[in-house]
Amino acid sequence: MNIAHPATDSSSSTFHRPELLAPAGNWDCAKAAVENGADAIYFGLDRFNARMRAQNFTEADLPKLIEFLHRRGVKGYVTLNTLIFPNELTEAEQYLRTIIAAGVDAAIVQDVGICRLIRHLSPDFPIHASTQMTVTSAAGVEFAKDLGCHLVVLARECSLKEINKIQAQIAEQEVALPLEVFVHGALCVAYSGQCLTSESLGGRSANRGECAQACRMTYELIADGQTVDLGDRKYLLSPQDLAGLDVLPELVKTGVTSLKIEGRLKAPEYVANVTRVYREALDRVMADLGEPNPLAPFPAGEGGSREPRQTERQVEQGDQDHYNLEMAFSRGLSTGWFRGIDNQELVHARFGKKRGVYLGEITRIRQEQITVRLEAPVKPGDGIVFDSGHPEAKEEGGRIYTVDLRGPEATLTFGREALNLRRIHVGDRVWKTNDPELDREIRQTYSGEHPQFQRPIQVEVHGEVGQSLIAIARDGLGHVVQVESTMPLVEAHNKPLTTERLQEQLGRLGNTPFELGGLTNHITGNVMLPVSELNRLRREIVVQLEELRAQPKRWQLRSPASWQELLSQPLSTLKAQANSQVQTPELVVLVRNLKQLQAALAAGIQTLYCEFEDPRAYRDAVQMVRKEKNEKAFSSLPSIYVAPPRITKAGENWILQQVKACDADGYLVRNYDQLQFFGGDRCIGDFSLNVANPLTAGYFKQRYGLERLTASYDLNMAQLEALLTSCPADWFEVTVHQHMPMFHMEHCVFCAFLSEGTDYTNCGRPCEEHEVTLRDRVGTEHILQADVGCRNTVFNGTAQTGAEYVQHLLKLGVRHFRIEFVNEASEQVAQTIQRYQQLLQGEITGAQLWRELRLQNQLGVTRGPLETRS
Known part of the structure; x- marks a missing residue:
């Protein structure tokens, strides 16, 4: 053999x-x-x-x-x-x-x-x-x-x-x-599925495929009320x-x-x-x-079947790969989070758009010629852009006309009046944004009519004198075909069917999706077969393999099934159960520090949520609530639920253990670890579970026994109404006042721009020393906070209210309305709670509350995601 x-x-x-x-x-x-x-x-x-x-x-x-x-x-x-x-x-x-x-x-x-x-x-x-x-x-x-x-x-x-x-x-x-x-x-700088920035700022939800890429915009860093001078670093959220x-x-x-x-x-x-x-x-x-x-996809040559580019032969393979990747599209390349957290490397903050390959720095400008100290190869026809450190402004750039190489420098000329030289300066950085020769080569890889990338097949042949030649071919994907010759093998007097001859004939698979990856010869004796018959066998192998591959996969598909059958009980039955337990409307308040908690208690709030940066402070919060009960003789003990961080990674159960150690009444669960860890406790499902339809709601409510679910923040009023009428409204609580949590991210802005450290081990914890906001292009200052896992959340600086929809939500059966605070003073917390209490009691209208909040709040409020969009 x-x-x-x-x-x-x-x-x-x-x-x-x-x-x-x-x-x-x-x-x-x-x-x-x-x-x-x-x-x-x-x-x-x-x-x-x-x-x-x-x-x-x-x-x-x-x-x-x-x-x-x-x-x-x-x-x-x-x-x-x-x-x-x-x-x-x-x-x-x-x-x-x-x-x-x-x-x-x-x-x-x-x-x-x-x-x-x-x-x-x-x-x-x-x-x-x-x-x-x-x-x-x-x-x-x-x-x-x-x-x-x-x-x-x-x-x-x-x-x-x-x-x-x-x-x-x-x-x-x-x-x-x-x-x-x-x-x-x-x-994405934010965790995918947890970014509400586009939704918050413009009603374009990233969870609906409509991200507006606010992370690629410029921001100013404001620490303790003062603008931090970061030089040319303005793209603070653009990895x-x-x-x-x-x-x-x-x-x-x-x-x-x-x-x-x-x-x-x-x-x-x-x-x-x-x-x-x-x-x-x-x-x-x-x-x-x-x-x-x-697979052996590139059989000829080391690393590829096609010749490397002549102009780049001197470049090592790794350098060539990085060059190709940067020319394809690059805002700068890094290994992201693969090697762990390095906040200094992840976001360089100097630009948020495609740059390409760094070509070098301008050393001289003379007449129409620009001299650059080269860091990468350059040739006539390449497209470049001049970077003066203001990528948000219009930048000069164009195609190179001639290149005069002299040692490490190159003098470049451009077409007549192609550049405004007054806007280009010595010291500016130069980026190669386009390589027409590379583009041309790349387009050739997929522009032909015939397959260019071939995948290997393994062939084995059997036969002996007087019998047909049998060829069995396998494509590595589970497809097997067998073909045999229409004439018997005869004894060979010269040129027998050696392994080499079989490889030569059966391996002529040009213009097909296949190449011969290996051949096993089981032929007995010296035999021969006409070349024309070998060619026919080869063509038959290709035809049969392609036919097998082309057959669509036959997945099982239940014809009478429908989504309505997934509702555990008929909707009418669930509605009837809900209506038999109609409750008085309740205001639920989420606070983020002990002073806010004290104000909420003083306002008589019966259901309180705490989300603190340090879970160890939850013990004080629980004790405060229970002490308040004894001192003020509440008719019923207020319930306090505490919130673990939104993200739990492998090895972070110690954080959940810290949260549970406070002995709260229940937990505001945000992710899959918390559903599992707090499975035997009272739990409310938070917005981060992305509950947007009754099939999702039913799964979390019934499989995990959650007391209530927070409706997704991606829903506008019409969509929320559809959710509330498709399953019991008392399953849900609706957040009607909040600073929308826009970006939730592993990237720590505190570490990256207020320290020289790479992560929590060497940053000096600036998050504990400074109050920080990010000022966007229209002047709004968005609130930045860190959690115990050093993950950052950017909260919209402008509060959002759904006050005008509360009466309609009451009619739909909603009985739990949440309002959230971030950094408001206790006086503002008390005043806001009072207004929403009056709203639920029918003493003021939603429109009145909306107008009053706009006047009270220095930054104003918006109607937020509940506002129905066209």
Whole structure:
């Protein structure tokens, strides 16, 4: 038996080869991803996806797109990763039926109710828990598994150490699911699924795919009432882009199943460029780790089948990769949170838009010529921009006409009147923003009609004199075909069918999706077969494999099922139970310090929530409430609920233990760890659980026994009404006054800009010494606070009120109305509580309260997200 390039037995490999998952906002991007080595792509349809600004695909595109992908051995995942409102459930159900019937490989989902609906419609269609579900721990993985998910996309904020810890914990607890992580692309400064900034500032919800990218804007840092001079650092919330290239070996060793590239809003050149870099780098990593590549996507040459660019031959592979990534799109590249928290590196704060490759600094300007001390290669035709430290203003830039290289410097000329030289200065930085030669090369990778990226097949041949030649081909994806010759093998007097000759003939797979990855020769004796017959066998293998691949996946799909069946009881029965227990309307108050708590107690509030930076202070808060009961002889003991931080990472249960040690009456739960940890206690579900439809509400209310749920802050009045009429209104409390928590983030602004430290171990805790706000471009000062985990929340400086909707909400059956305070003085707390008490008692109208608050509050109030938008 002769074997050439034998297939790898993946079971013997020490490390699993992760899938490379690329973004596709349109057909060109899909083709760019496929032709540059993506194992799978993810894409949105024209509804219910978190990138509504992308071109996206239509339902009618699905069959053709999925067939194209599957013929090429690539999987296709649909993003259905937004919150779904009650009146959209019927449409979402039809969407899901179309997706499942089209043979899509999985849906990427944020909404808990949609996970339930998918599993109701199909017992086997794969669900991937989106990063919008904010999974940061083993408890989150277990939550997703209980929902019926097949894979979890971890939050981008998870470090390599934390990923390893999650893997160990889910293996120990036997709740293991495959894990996916983002390896490259733009970083949201806030936790995905927990950012309410666009909703707060403009009614464009990030949880609905309408992010306005307020994190990329300029802010001033105000500490203790004074503007902090940060020089040219103005983009305080704009992270550098993620590039996991340098930690790729460590990522593979964590055992993650999928590496995801961000960028559904990006051009096909970006998709092709970045996918190719990571495809080649991943192949090199797997080879270094001792696993021969079963895909062998770039067979010719080291690191690729195509020749490296002539102009960059002198650049090492790693430098070339970084150059390509920066040219694809870059606000600066870093490893994000993979290596742990480094607040100095994550946000350089000098610009928030694409820059590209740093070319160098201007050393001389003479007549129409500009001399630059080079840090990167440059050539005629390249596009550049001059950076004077004011990226928010119009910047000079253009295409280079000539380059005169002299040692480390280059003198550049430009087209006549292309630049206003008066706006360019010695010392300005220069960025290369475009490389036409690279773009041209990249476009060639996906512009042809025939497949350019080929995936290997393994072929074995059998036969002996007098019998047909049998060839069995496997594509590595589970597809196997067998073909045989129409004529018998005859004895060879010369040129027998050696392994080499079989490789030569069967390996001529140009213009097909395949290449010969390995051939095993089981032929007995010296035999021969005409070349024409070998060619026919080769063509038949290709045809049959493509036909097998093109067949849509047949997921189970229950035809009579509907979302209404997931309601545990008929709605009429639930409503009747709710109406039989009508309660007096109650004002619930959330405070963030002990003085505010004292004011709320003095106002007679019976249900109090505390959210303090230091959970150890909760013991004092509980004692204060119980002492007040004894001293003032309350008719009933006020209930005090305390809030753990919004995020709980692997290894942070000590924080939850600190919270529980205060012996409060109950807990305001924000995430999956807290649902698990406080499972035997009285619990209220907070807004961060993203309850936006009755299927999600029913799951949290009935599976976890939560007393009440806080309606999602993404709902306007019409959507909230639809939620309240689709399940019992007494399940919910509605927040009617608050400073919206806009950004909730791992990035610590205190550490980054008020210290030289990298994290809590060396920052000196400026958060404990200074009161800080962030002033935006229109002059509003947004409040910055840190929690015990050093995560920051930016609260909208302008309070929002739903006072004008309270009477309508009362008619709908709402009985719990929450008002929240951040840094208000106790006098203002008392006055605001009094007004809302008068509102609930019918003594003043919502319009009166609205007008009065506008006059009282220095910053004014807005009507906030409840205001119905067109």
